[in-house]
Amino acid sequence: MIFCMLLLASLPEPSGTEVNPAICRYPLGMHEGTIRDEDITASSQWYDSTGPQYARLQREEGDGAWCPAGLLEPEDVQFLQIDLHKLFFITLVGTQGRHARATGKEFARAYRIDYSRNGERWVSWRDRQGTRVIEGNTDTYDVVLRDLRPPIIARFVRLIPVTRAAMTVCMRVELYGCVWHDGLASYSIPEGGTIAAPGFPIVYLNDSTYDGYHERRHLYGGLGQLTDGVLGLDDFTQSHQYRVWPGYDYVGWRNESFSTGAVEMEFQFDRPRNFTSMKVHCNNMFSKGVKIFQRVECLFKPRLIADWEAEPVGVATVLDDKNPSARFVTVPLQQRVGKAILCRFYFADTWMMMSEISFQSDMESVNPSFVTVATSTTGLLETEHNVTEGTWGTTSSVTSTWIGEKADDSNTSILVGCLVAIILLLLMIIIIILWKQYVQKRLEKAPRRILEEDATVRLSFYSYTIANNQTQIHQSNPTYERAFPLDLEYHQPATLLQKLPELSQSAEDSVCSGDYAEPDLTKSTPHQGFQNNVPHYAETDIVHLQGVTGNNMYAVPALTVDSLTKKDISVGEFPRQQLRLKEKLGEGQFGEVHLCEADGLLEFLGVSSSEFTHQPVLVAVKMLRSDVNKTARNDFLKEIKIMSRLKNPNIIRLLGVCVRDDPLCMITEYMENGDLNQFLSHREIYSKFAISNNIPCVTHSNLLYMATQIASGMKYLASLNFVHRDLATRNCLVGNSYTIKIADFGMSRNLYSGDYYRIQGRAVLPIRWMAWESILLGKFTTASDVWAFGVTLWEMFVLCKEQPYSLLTDEQVIENTGEFFRSQGRQIYLSQTPLCPNPVFDLMLKCWSRDIKDRPTFDMIHQFLLEQMESNI
Structure with missing residues (x-):
């Protein structure tokens, strides 16, 4: 069996999927040593x-860092060069000074980056505003992480320290990213066009x-926005990026600019590849x-x-004149082998726009024998085989097929046996x-307990040095949590993350069925109860979070709807023909959300007559697919009743x-x-x-005003015993005057x-906003909404330019939840941001209290934010 697993592991896997910079x-x-010493050179x-x-980074060998010779002058170009041996998609750079166990004093206050894909042509990195210099360190010890926006695709990277005055500079570094599976080394395309309409930007x-x-x-000869991992929005005039022009996310061409009616693009790769498909993201x-x-x-x-x-290789697309959403188009490439591809894309309308192109290929099935034959000169082939250049394409494809079949025959019997x-x-x-579950269901109910398992500790090199008496410090100092914040920009994240042990079968059944005896969380201490026996997330309970378009808007524990019918709906039936589709906002497993114009809606709602009564009104329409099941x-219908x-x-x-009639719709x-x-x-803080510079901005007062309204709405829901379960800035809509x-x-x-x-492919969870008890026990209450409100508040005070726990993977976020459960001082908190005043951050920390009784109510939160607004006037 081990042999079978090794054989399967050795089988070629397709490579090349659209990269996700997040x-x-x-x-x-660099830290772990997989980049060898001989691959790191310097000027x-x-x-x-x-x-x-x-x-x-984070190593102290030698004298503690790389230091270029002599004093670095402002005009000097000294560099540290790293050879990665293959192309990587690089999104982040970490730098550190020469600490040398508290004896070093040198660090780089700023630096530039040059990069190359072949070691011959070097390119200077610039951010989206054209700036080349990156802000570096402010001391010798702290790690500073800087995002590369846009990211770079390179094999060779040079870090060039920059200084304004002559000084000694030393650096330690780490690069972050992932393998560039596409293997695309360059693409050549026509220059994009411009849309200029009177009265519009x-x-x-x-x-x-x-x-x-x-x-x-x-x-010619480069890479750019078609390989940066950023997908364009449905509306090409909008952008994911800030302070950029309309159309930034797309490269687009006008039909009349090409006499052939097609845009020709050439793609060159790092080596010959066996291509399975190409994916093109189009508007x-x-x-x-x-x-x-x-x-x-x-x-x-x-x-x-x-x-x-x-x-x-060609394919015709199915044109869609009903759905204006941007989408991926997959083009099968039929296992063709090549080091370069030339594609002609034919227009279907006036404009064609693309934001991303990726290739899926299988490297290991490019047989060396085939590549050798294919790269032989035409003259040699004509002498030895007496074939013409025109018939060579047929000969090469036959050779490839024969070799592939021979290799397949040699492994078929072994592979079938293993499977x-x-x-x-x-x-x-x-x-x-199944037998184990059957036996346990037959057992009489008994007191349930979580098995006492040893939690295995995974140490990351991004860990703080924690003294032996740290636990005592935490118990005596209630502000200990703030001593080690997760500062994503200027500090290294504390990551003594412990792996969560699985529940025993009986305990898991208890959590899922809801008849377990929940531990008294208000009485447990770091050394009592369930502190070291962390349950796994209660996925079976949480699955029911999913609803028509991805989420049931509110959980209502006290509401029973077993006999719910259309008669229970208290809102009126709106004429379907008076809804006009503008765009699709989103879709879920059972339905879709559309932005529509509703004609005569104000009259339908009984709004007093005015000159605007007959004007169409923008509404969101949640639509249930007509082929769904009865459940x-x-x-x-239950959601309609709740919302009414x-x-x-x-x-x-x-x-x-x-x-x-179908499809059922609700209009909001x-x-x-x-x-x-x-x-x-898309905004900055007022300055x-x-x-x-005419940059849209908000003030601290605006942020507090919006936060107060969110607290007011949640206070109302809590008064009805409603639980939202997905509170976040993405689920708050903004009207005029910051409503x-x-x-x-x-x-x-x-x-x-x-x-x-x-x-496990069944449910999706907003785990970065969820309280620990929601993830581990499947418990959703007003108190867990309070936790999510704290994260929402944090989002607002970073102006939504960063995802919560952005440097942690989803698995690490779940592991961190276990640290909140244990409450041994190892949990990671979101850090205080420069825009966030101390009283507001203290409120966030209270929202993230481990014990439910220590979290404020929405009534208290609303009152507190009102007071902050008054003091901010």
Whole structure:
């Protein structure tokens, strides 16, 4: 069996998926030593003991860092060079000074980055505003992490310290990212176009981060926005980035600029690859003349100096004139081998726009024999085999097929045997599990307890030095939690994260069935009760969080809806034909959320007659798919009944329904400025600089006012014993004059898919906003909403420019939840941000109290924020 597993592990795997910069943040090996000493070089060094091999983050070998020779002058270019041996997608850089066990005094206050993919042509990195210099360290010890926006794709990286005055500089560094599986080394494309319409902002569709050459309105030899991992929005005039122009996320071309009716792109790769598919993310805003390409044809060549093979791979797309959402289009490449691909994308309308292109390929199935034959000269082939250049494409493909079949025949019998053995083993395991469950269900109910297991501690090199008497310090000092904050920008994260042991079967059944005896959390101490016996997250209980469009808006423990019918719905039936679709906001497992215009809605609601009564009103429409099961329909009617009971100025109001025929719909308010996350992420805090540069901004008073409204809405829900379960800025809508209304659309939107963690393919959870008891015990209460409010408040005071716990993986977030359960001083808290005043951060810490009784109520939170607003006037 071990042999079978090794054989399966050795089978080739497809490589190349669209990269996600949010999770592509792994250390590349400076600290751990996987980057070898001989791969780290420098332009100079002061002594042998300060050579480049000592430039490893969080290491103290030699004299503690790399130091270039002599005093560094402002005009000097000294560099530390790292060879990664293959292409990497690099998103983050960490730097440190020369601490040398408290004897060092040197560090780099700023630095630049140059990079290369082949070691010959070097490119200077610039941020999205064109700045080359990156802010470095302020002392010799603390690690400073800086995001590279845009990220870089490179094999060689040089860090170049920058100084304003002559001084000694020393550095320790780490690079973060992931392997560039695409293998794409460059693409060449026509320069993007510009849309200029009278009365509208100019839309620039150029590749603004391209790092190759620009010549005669064509781009050569580089990479840019088509490989930066950022997908464009449905509306191409909007952008994920701040302080950029309309159209920034897309590269686009106009049909009339190309006589052939097609855009030609050439892609060159690091080595010959066996391509399975190409994925192209396209805009489809057909109302503005933009559609995905009509068809595409791709040619291949096995080496760069060869001719293009005669037989293309082509596919026609299915055009969609009903859904304006941007989407991926997958183009099968039929296992063709090549080191370069030439693709022609044919227009379907006036404009064609793309934001990302990725390739899926299988490196190990590129047979060396085939590559050798394919790269032989044509003259040699004509002499030995008497074939012409025109027939070579057929000969090479036959050779490839024959070699592949021979290799497959040699492994088929072994592979089949291994698969049969694995299937039999899995069947045995399933039978054992089912038998165990059957036996335990027959047992009489007995006091349940969580097995006492030893928690295994995983130490990360990003850990603080914690003294032996730390636990005593924590018990005697209630502000201990703030002594080690998670500062994502200037401090190293504390990561003594302990792995969560699994529940015993009986304990897991208890958690899932709801008949367990919950520990008294108000009486436990760090050395009592369940502190060292952390349960695994209660996924079976949590699965029921999912609803029609991704989330049931509110959990109502006291409400029974077993006999709920359409007669229980207290809002009116709105004429379906008076709804006009504008765009799709999101979708979930059972339905979709659309932004619509509702004609005659004010008259339908009985609003007093005015000149605006007959104007269409923007609304959000949650629509249930007509092919869903009875349970989903009942859940939808239940949600309608719940929402019809909510009457509060800070809660999204249910305006009407369409339930007489399918598809069932509920019509809710929609706010002019979208959700709070996008609203704040496109703004800066009020300053003279922001005002002088016409940058949208908010004041501290605006933030407090919006937070107070969220607290007011949650106070109302708590008074009805309603639990929201997904409170976050993405679920708060913004109207005029900073008015806020709480909604639930966030889970259904692809824009926020990174905020949710999928458990075993069944449910998605906003774990970065969830209280520890919600994850570990499946308990959702008003107190867990208070926890989420604290995280929402933190989002607001970073202006939604960062995800909570952005340097932790989802698994580490769950592990950190276990530390809150143990309460032994190892848990990681979100840090206080520069915009956040001390009283507000103290409120956040209270919201994140381990014991439920120590968390404030929404009534208390609302009153506190009102007082803060008054004192801020």
